[in-house]
Amino acid sequence: MLVCWGSRAAAALPELRAALPEHPRAVPRSLAVVCPPERREATAELLSAAARSGPKDGRIAAAKPVRALRGRRPATHGDRRRARRRLAHLVERDLGVMTSGPGIGTNDERVRERAREAARLPGD
Secondary structure: OOOHHHHHHHHHHHHHHHOOOOOOOOOHHHHHOOOOOHHHHHHHHHHHHHHHHHHHHHHHHHHHHHHHHHHOOOOOOHHHHHHHHHHHHHHHHHHHOOOOOOOOHHHHHHHHHHHHHHHHOOOO
């Protein structure tokens, strides 16, 4: 119901914060939706902490709204698929260099850097 009200339900923010540890899968979305603009960063910090160290069954639910609260476009399935394809291509190319010719095994740091580069999603 709070989700339908949006930021008009901002008065419920303290109660939602208090309920987060007890309802780690249900509360994060409501927190993000009812949060007024001036409280977005504080709410993003709360959810980031819950995503890192909260109850295991609620960590993903807590992590999902953080990007939107911080004004970044949420990653889509297509973004992740493109990033995985790019990563696979770059690592395959670099591993091909590493498995043949002189200097076999000398490009380890290059492969790690390519993997880090490919893993960055658009908007990061």
